[in-house]
Amino acid sequence: MLDAIPPISLGEMDSIRLMNRTDTKFMTEQETLVRILSDASRCGYRALVADGMNLSPYNSLYYDTADLKMFMDHHNRRLVREKVRTRVYLSSGATFLEVKHKNNKGRTRKKRMAIAPELFGDFREDAGAVAYLESHSSYPAAGIAPALETAFDRITLVNAAKTERLTIDMNLRFKNVRTGREANLGDGVIIELKQDGRAESQMKRILLDCRVKPLRISKYCIGTTLTDPGAKANRFKEKIRKIQKIIHTNITVL
Numbered sequence: 001m002l003d004a005i006p007p008i009s010l011g012e013m014d015s016i017r018l019m020n021r022t023d024t025k026f027m028t029e030q031e032t033l034v035r036i037l038s039d040a041s042r043c044g045y046r047a048l049v050a051d052g053m054n055l056s057p058y059n060s061l062y063y064d065t066a067d068l069k070m071f072m073d074h075h076n077r078r079l080v081r082e083k084v085r086t087r088v089y090l091s092s093g094a095t096f097l098e099v100k101h102k103n104n105k106g107r108t109r110k111k112r113m114a115i116a117p118e119l120f121g122d123f124r125e126d127a128g129a130v131a132y133l134e135s136h137s138s139y140p141a142a143g144i145a146p147a148l149e150t151a152f153d154r155i156t157l158v159n160a161a162k163t164e165r166l167t168i169d170m171n172l173r174f175k176n177v178r179t180g181r182e183a184n185l186g187d188g189v190i191i192e193l194k195q196d197g198r199a200e201s202q203m204k205r206i207l208l209d210c211r212v213k214p215l216r217i218s219k220y221c222i223g224t225t226l227t228d229p230g231a232k233a234n235r236f237k238e239k240i241r242k243i244q245k246i247i248h249t250n251i252t253v254l
Contacts, residue, residue: 002047002055005047006047008046008049010050025215025216026193026207026213027215028188029186030170030189031187032189032210032211036191039206040166043202044159045159045202045203046158047157051092056153057089058088060085060086060087060088060150061087061149061150061177062085062147062149062220063086063139063144063146064084065143068228068231070083070084070220071220071224074221075232080102080103081101082099082102083099083100083220084144085098085100086120095116095119096112097112098110099136111136113128113129122146123141124142146178147177148175148176148224149177150173151174152171152173152219164203166191166193166203167192168189168191169191171184174226176224178228179228181227181228182253183226183227185222185251186249187249188251215243216239222236226253
């Protein structure tokens with residue numbers, strides 16, 4: 001799918017700063033993605049190549065309180081909310097503790113610190129990571145525990161003008177640490193467009209031509225809804241029905 005798209009290096013990608021950024025998520029399936037990538041190639045988009053790979057595998061482990069407060073804040077549409085996770089870039093082994101804050105204007109800010117790979121499964125074993133969390137989050141380390149692991153493969157594109165980045169996540173799998181249940185989204189693809197709010201977006205036109213519409217979606221919330229029967233998730237269950245219509249199949253839960 002990516003052979004026709006010229007590469008961009010990680011160093012060049014890291015130099016791109018979208019100061020007036022807006023983020024929009026979309027959902028589609030892999031058959032439509034082939035057309036999107038073909039159109040992106042013709043429009044001059046470039047694909048990130050890191051560690052010799054243009055398709056990068058990621059694993060993330062989300063933490064939450066015993067009563068899933070972070071999940072419920074999102075479900076209940078609380079404007080100011082947080083997520084805490086560890087993330088490993090499997091191609092390089094680079095591992096991070098990340099804290100994501102969303103403010104009442106819909107803007108998301110992410111802070112992270114590098115941690116040892118063996119801390120991916122539980123960063124709370126490291127005093128430095130615990131101190132970092134407690135200086136950047138309202139949640140104490142003792143009050144949260146691993147909840148849901150997500151895995152996916154990511155393509156990252158940037159436009160020729162370097163005014164927008166696009167992440168494309170596929171092969172999405174979920175494993176609930178607490179219930180032991182697993183699920184996947186089959187051919188589902190989550191696209192996130194990060195763009196300079198002042199610039200016109202070629203990608204939005206490509207997605208519109210492919211009949212791909214915006215859809216607010218959280219991997220953590222969808223994965224938890226699919227794998228935790230005890231989670232209060234009426235609003236997210238409706239979203240799962242929308243996803244099933246988009247990917248033309250039922251979502252697999254094990």
